[in-house]
Amino acid sequence: MKMNGRVWKFGDSISTDQISPGRYFHLRTDLPELAKHTLEDAREDYAPNVKQGDIVVTGRNFGMGSSREHAPIVIKMSGASVVVAKSFARIFYRNAINIGLPAIICDTDRIDDGDELSIDLEAGRLIDKTKGFEFTFSPIPPVMMKILSEGGLVAYIKKHGGLKI
Amino acid sequence: MGKTMSEKILSRKVGKDVSAGEIIVTDVDYMFAHDASGPLTLEQLKTMSIEKPAHPDRTIIIIDHAVPSPNKTISNNQAQLRRWAKETGSRFSEAGEGICHQVLVEDYASPGQIILGTDSHTVTAGALAAFATGMGATDVAVAIGLGKTWLRVPETIRIQIEGNLSDGVYSKDVILTVIGRLSTEGATYKALEFIGGTVSGMRMDERLTLSNMSVEAGAKVGLIPADEVTEKYLESRGRGELFQKIAPDDDAQYEDTVEFEAEKIEPSVALPDNVDKVKPVSEVAGAEVQEVFIGSCTNGRIQDLRIAAKILKGRRINPSLRLIVTPASRETLISAMQDGTLETLIQAGASVTPPGCGVCFGALGGVPADGERILTTTNRNFKGRTGNPMAGTYLASPATAAVTALKGVISDPRGFV
Numbered sequence: 383m384k385m386n387g388r389v390w391k392f393g394d395s396i397s398t399d400q401i402s403p404g405r406y407f408h409l410r411t412d413l414p415e416l417a418k419h420t421l422e423d424a425r426e427d428y429a430p431n432v433k434q435g436d437i438v439v440t441g442r443n444f445g446m447g448s449s450r451e452h453a454p455i456v457i458k459m460s461g462a463s464v465v466v467a468k469s470f471a472r473i474f475y476r477n478a479i480n481i482g483l484p485a486i487i488c489d490t491d492r493i494d495d496g497d498e499l500s501i502d503l504e505a506g507r508l509i510d511k512t513k514g515f516e517f518t519f520s521p522i523p524p525v526m527m528k529i530l531s532e533g534g535l536v537a538y539i540k541k542h543g544g545l546k547i
Numbered sequence: 548m549g550k551t552m553s554e555k556i557l558s559r560k561v562g563k564d565v566s567a568g569e570i571i572v573t574d575v576d577y578m579f580a581h582d583a584s585g586p587l588t589l590e591q592l593k594t595m596s597i598e599k600p601a602h603p604d605r606t607i608i609i610i611d612h613a614v615p616s617p618n619k620t621i622s623n624n625q626a627q628l629r630r631w632a633k634e635t636g637s638r639f640s641e642a643g644e645g646i647c648h649q650v651l652v653e654d655y656a657s658p659g660q661i662i663l664g665t666d667s668h669t670v671t672a673g674a675l676a677a678f679a680t681g682m683g684a685t686d687v688a689v690a691i692g693l694g695k696t697w698l699r700v701p702e703t704i705r706i707q708i709e710g711n712l713s714d715g716v717y718s719k720d721v722i723l724t725v726i727g728r729l730s731t732e733g734a735t736y737k738a739l740e741f742i743g744g745t746v747s748g749m750r751m752d753e754r755l756t757l758s759n760m761s762v763e764a765g766a767k768v769g770l771i772p773a774d775e776v777t778e779k780y781l782e783s784r785g786r787g788e789l790f791q792k793i794a795p796d797d798d799a800q801y802e803d804t805v806e807f808e809a810e811k812i813e814p815s816v817a818l819p820d821n822v823d824k825v826k827p828v829s830e831v832a833g834a835e836v837q838e839v840f841i842g843s844c845t846n847g848r849i850q851d852l853r854i855a856a857k858i859l860k861g862r863r864i865n866p867s868l869r870l871i872v873t874p875a876s877r878e879t880l881i882s883a884m885q886d887g888t889l890e891t892l893i894q895a896g897a898s899v900t901p902p903g904c905g906v907c908f909g910a911l912g913g914v915p916a917d918g919e920r921i922l923t924t925t926n927r928n929f930k931g932r933t934g935n936p937m938a939g940t941y942l943a944s945p946a947t948a949a950v951t952a953l954k955g956v957i958s959d960p961r962g963f964v
Contacts, residue, residue: 395731395821397929399909405934407613407910408620411586423931443732446765447929448908449667451587451683472736472767473667477683525570525697535685536594545572545689547697 383484383503383531385463387435391495392424394441398474400424401445401453410452417459434461437501439493441467445474454478454485464501466490466508479526482534488519549796551703552770553738556659556678556793567702567800576660576677578690579607581647582621583910584665584683585628591688601694603636609650610642613911614903645876645902648672648844651679652755653878657781657789658773663690668844668926670766673758674751675780676773676793681762701738701767702802704729705795708745710809715961717854718753719846719924719944721745721807722760723815727825728805735765737802740795745809746771751780752850759845760926763822814947814960819920819939820930828947828959835867836941838921839952842873842900843907846924846945849874849882855949856888858963859895865955870897871913873906895952909934922957924948 400423402416409416421428421438438457444467445453454477457465464484478485484503493499497512508517522530525547532538539545550558551567558565560573578600580588585608592598600606608628616622625642632639640650647664648671656662658676662669665687672679682696690696706725726733739761746754754771761769771777772794781790813827841847841855852874864870872892874880880902883889893899905911907925914934915921921933921940928940943951946960953963 397927397932399927399929399932400936403931403934403936404908404910405914405931407583407908408618410583411620411624423936443735443765446731447667447927449665449669449681449683450584451665451685452584469732469735471732471765473681473683476686480683480685525699535689536591539595539689539693545693545695545697547570547572 385435385437385501387437387463387499389437389439389493389495389497389499390428390432391493392438392440395443395446396424396440397447398445398450398453399447402450402456413455413459416452417456420456420460429460432461435463436461437499438462438465439490441490442469444470446471449473451477451481454481454483458483479530480535482530484530486519488517548800549798551738551799551801552676552740552793552795553678553701553703553768557700559659560661565700567700569700570697571700572695572697573661574694575663575690575696577605577607577655577662578687579609579647580665580687581609581611582625582628583612586624587684588665588688589631591685592692595692597692599635600637600691606637606691607640608632608637609640609647611646612904614642614901614905617911643877643901646844646904649875653784653876657786658777658791658793663687663696667762668759670761670769671755671759671844673761673769674754674771675777676770678768680767701736703738703740704734705801705804706739706741707804708741708743708807708809710745712745712809712812715814715946715964716812717944717946718749718756720812720815722757723817723825723942724807724812726760726764726823729764731763731821731823732765737766739764739766739769741769741771747774751776752848756845763926814944816947816957817928817942819928819941822928822942828943828957831957832959834957835920836922836951836957837919838869838913838915839948840871840906840913840921840923840925841945841948843925844875845926847873847875847879849879851924851945852883852888854945856891858946858949859953860891862895862953864896864952867955868952870952871900871906872897873900874902876902908932922948922951
């Protein structure tokens with residue numbers, strides 16, 4: 383999987399309450415409408431302006447808080463192709479892979495808002511084309527890569543007929 | 548080599564010795580979904596062409612997040628869940644019965660079980676030595692459909708707490724202090740075990756508060772050894788036969804041990820907007836708040852309400868703020884009615900809402916105005932959590948909440964209890 387896109391930069395400790403606020407609870411069965419509020423409490427300019435393929439880049443502990451799977455779902459629906467963070471909260475990470483949103487872990491300090499990135503998931507390589515530097519990142523764990531490469535857990539179960547991890 | 552509680556529970560479950568780092572596929576004892584994630588869970592089951600749960604008698608649908616339903620969209624979602632539970636013969640907990648985690652603890656959880664729920668605070672049942680953890684709708688849908696899940700056996704951080712808590716200091720202050728030390732990501736992917744004299748001396752309701760907030764340090768589970776307190780609790784719930792003693796081995800391998808002296812723990816608050824911004828109440832005493840909330844799966848149990856009632860008995864809350872109280876379950880509400888707790892709180896000026904999650908996660912009721920501050924007994928204070936990103940949330944114990952309601956500003960409960 384290879385992704386190219388513009389960076390939307392966020393800080394540390396972005397919670398699921400900021401990604402998909404509880405006050406939009408009633409929209410959880412209307413995902414396109416819910417996605418219009420993606421990351422609204424972290425950056426109001428994100429949801430109205432994000433383009434298909436853009437990349438969410440953030441700091442530590444991205445997605446902390448609730449287990450709402452709507453958080454990675456709306457990020458994916460908003461158009462983002464991948465989330466890059468220094469670290470992820472456990473449930474968010476698992477949810478992201480389960481719904482087919484790649485989540486990669488690397489140092490994001492030198493990446494700025496608006497940079498153009500190129501990411502090769504299998505090779506574990508991230509290139510900041512704007513700044514002209516390259517990072518390698520730890521590959522996604524094998525179990526999760528298997529799920530991700532099928533497009534998510536539901537597709538994986540349909541194909542394999544069960545949890546053959 | 549000795550085993551941690553996680554390694555013990557998971558080894559027994561899969562029928563072979565497993566240790567931290569291994570990936571396992573295991574049976575699940577109980578799996579539940581609530582009205583906030585239930586519709587998505589059912590949709591994922593449909594996409595997988597799974598019509599029936601693998602174990603309807605171990606699958607639970609719980610309506611607790613929007614109680615009573617405020618609009619037709621949510622009513623229709625809840626109706627769909629109700630219908631599905633009936634059609635599949637799954638268990639069902641109706642709106643008003645209680646918050647999912649309290650329902651699980653009152654009616655289902657026991658030591659050694661694996662419990663999955665579509666809610667991060669599923670870790671609450673760790674206080675009964677159940678390997679209980681929150682997952683997303685898709686993982687829980689798979690568990691409902693197959694009766695199984697996959698897990699990575701977690702490394703464990705041992706939280707060792709010894710000594711006696713001072714008057715006015717509660718398990719909420721303990722867990723806030725622990726999270727303040729670990730940070731909101733200090734236990735990510737890991738298990739916490741709460742061990743030591745302070746913990747073994749706690750009642751079940753106090754232990755539930757510890758396990759409940761484990762996830763705020765990022766933990767996968769927050770386990771407490773199953774002992775006499777656990778056994779008595781299960782007996783009181785008619786599940787005494789499900790008791791089994793579970794404790795870590797003396798030579799268990801821990802990733803880290805973090806020690807706390809109970810005597811040094813003070814009444815504590817987490818400041819807006821992060822659970823690990825923890826300070827002693829004394830350092831922020833005098834800060835104005837416009838609303839106090841006592842409730843949630845963290846601190847909405849009868850003992851919590853009694854602590855508040857004891858402080859507020861025969862008094863009125865400060866007219867500068869509102870007080871909202873939400874009992875964690877119907878049983879809690881009934882107990883609070885029968886022993887006069889409810890009357891005391893209402894006489895003091897509290898608004899009481901039906902058992903549920905609405906106020907805690909900003910979906911229904913109690914939303915603060917722009918620029919307001921709310922002090923709550925819940926578990927999260929992230930920006931926007933209580934329904935308004937222009938407001939701020941403090942987290943504290945029921946005693947601190949009650950004294951704050953009385954004074955109108957954040958106040959130290961010592962001297963009042």
